[in-house]
Amino acid sequence: MSQGSGSTRLFYLDNLRALAMLAGVLFHAALAYSPMAQPFWPSADVLNHPLFDVFAWASHLFRMPVFFLLAGFFAAMLLHKYGEAVFWRNRLRRIGLPLLLFLPLLTLAMGAVIQFGLFHVQHKPPFLAFVQSMLSQAEPAAMPLSTMHLWFLYHLLFLYLLTWCGRILLNRKMLRWFSELKPNALVLLSIMACVPALYSVSVPFPAPEWIFPALWALWFYGVFFGLGYACFSMPALLAGFSPFRHYYLLLGAASYALYYALLPITLTPQSQPEGWLKLAITVLESCSAVLWTLCALLYARRWLDWDSRALAYLSKVSFWLYIVHLPLLLFVQFLLIDVQMALWVKFVISCGATLALSLLGFHILVAPTALVSILAGNRTHQA
């Protein structure tokens, strides 16, 4: 993405993306050992510890929003530098094509891994037991069509479409109103904008995996996508947020502490909060999500803006890692469920093995093939 002289490399964005990806693997791995996720996570282990919940749900609040914020930033950059035609060609190749290519493959892989779990896991997690009971019925219900964790790519395509609509429909007056907002007013507005979207779904907000674009997700993640878009379009914006980053971090932490305290003990549909409690939780959830997402970007800008070979490598493999990690992780965790081992060791092994297998896959299946041009991202430059 280099263009012209004087373009500067935005290392911190690549580095942040790489770390957020890594956090994704850790988050999914942690769910197996989270007390709250026991009822629904496919590879929920017999052992669990609340610290995994603390970590998992904290990272859940800002990890995907960070991706959408970065996606918004890159979308604005691509449009600004190369125009609409190149933008669409690039996005369809880098987002649409992987979705089309890997969704069927992942569906098959996930089906195979679940089958493996059903046959080989002795201490079946509640989810596997549920699947088994469904399958044993005379007329087993069809599995709902799912985009799985590729929902990110799927919804991103819709957000690109909405970006196109927005660029045509929004007039200069509206955009000027936004651009003249003070940084903290914009933060407050973003938090308030997230509340209705999050209020309409369960807490913590779920993954919109169904084959339909989820309106709440388009709205919620659209706020971050828009923020990212604005960060590129108004370069002064990030500098405006920057002095407040420590406050954002603390305020986000305080919100999260309260939020976590108010969360139900298990995340079953029956235990979902309602009414004012739900509203309070949602407001806190929005607060943490917006503040921490901004913090991630601001701290990355401050501390991660350097050329690290390790992070550059991680950045290169991150898209592939994102696509393949989930079935691999579930497979490894199914293997570990019946093994007598300390909880932390299981966590480290499942993360390590998943990463190792994914990287091996990258070097065997991606690096030597044409896939590398689609999946191994270029580094980011700012004009």
Place this chain on the structure above:
Amino acid sequence: MLNALDNTVMIKRLIVKDWQLVKKSLAAYMLGGVVVIGMMGMATPLMFNSGAIMMITLMIVIGARSAIELVVNEKKDQTLAFMMSLPVTAQDYALAKLGANLALYLVPWLLLVLGMLLVIVSTPVTNGVIPLVVLVSVFILLSYCCYLATALLTYSEGYTVTVMIITNLLLNGFIFWIIRMPAVHLTLEAPTASWNSTTLGLLAAGSVLVVVVLMLTAYLQKRKTSFL
């Protein structure tokens, strides 16, 4: 000397021009389409039904707007003279209009129909309604072709709107008529889409009519001796 190929270039330019002219409306429809599909995807009966009604409305509105905006308004707003001063024949122009309208309508129409089928396949809504949904969608497409043909042949807002009203009234009658057919209503609750000779016959007839209307429009347009 110029050959026929250069005119294809002009026809393409006119189509691109029309695309630029309706980009704004199209963006609004796309936005509406995403919201409606999202609503239907919420899979509650209320959301699904209101989504389906909005979807049909959207299909009709897109068709009506594109025929009026791109064809009738060209005459009304007196931009037709400007267009005809360019190196095109009346036939090239009509062909470009037909192409632009069909492309601009068929794309959202197909997206909406596919979206709706996706909703039915992946929600508790019984797949038995698929023939009904497809037939109604094809009827809406046929209606569109009829008033597009009227617009292209007459450039008259009055005639076009009249055909729009008639086809929309007929749509209600059509839905009522096919729902009462045993071949349709007996299989509505079926778990799978069951196409039979009646529904397949209707589908074939609808598709043939769409092609006939479009070809007739092109033919009549070619016979016109006076333009503007």
Place this chain on the structure above:
Amino acid sequence: MQQYAFDMRNISIRYPHFAMENLNLSLAKGQVLGLVGVNGAGKSTTIRILMGLVKADAGQVDVLGYQLPAQQVQAKYDIGFASDDMRLYKNQTLQWHMDFIHSIFPNFDHGYAKDLLQRFELIADQKMKGLSHGQRVKACLLLVLARRPKLLVLDEPTTGLDPVARDEVITELADILRDDERSVLFSSHNTHDIEKLSDQIAFLDRGKLLALQDKESFVQSWARFRCQLLPQAQESVLGAVSIRRSGQLAEVITDQCSSDFAVVLHQAGFKVIEQHRMSLEEIFVANVKRNR
């Protein structure tokens, strides 16, 4: 051999309330032809036939060496057409229109367009719906002129303009037409505009071509005489288009004015008191009346 910008031969067309029979009209290359006629005279029909937009029932149309309407696509690359009822896309800017025209006519001259923008005091980024009628006409002319077409066809471009805008358009057009060697067909019911711009003038009425001459010939051959009627005054005079009597006085209009005509008048019993030159409008009106 005479090089024609266009040549219309034996054109006939029939509508329910209008008929054109055997119209012959041609324009030599590099000339400006003004087509004068009242509303409904057939000016627009003539122009539409010339542009290939209407197919005549009979006759031949040759424009810049192309047969119309069959070869209208090729011909239109070299014809620039603007009319009073032509509008541009109201939600688009003039710049959008210029880009659109440029995409079709690669020889669209951006430098000239910029020059015309200044001369016409137009703003490229302004949407069409914000323009006055005069500005719209100027915008249309800009789009046509910047293409530098070999033949320029202007159908009533000054109709509906206020006097100031009309003067501006005519002045600019006169200036532009002097600059360039191009053939122009210019129709109007306003003879003043025609007089300012044209080398040749054609009068059209009820689908018939009444006269086609160069401007000077018209002005020289037409005259009005105020006469005193002598006792032996005859009923008609050879060469008189009209004779209006009022008591002992008469007004005689001729299209064959020469030094001999006064003598002819005198021999016919008309004593010339005054001789006037006629304006183009008067000539046109006299022409129409004679033929109705």
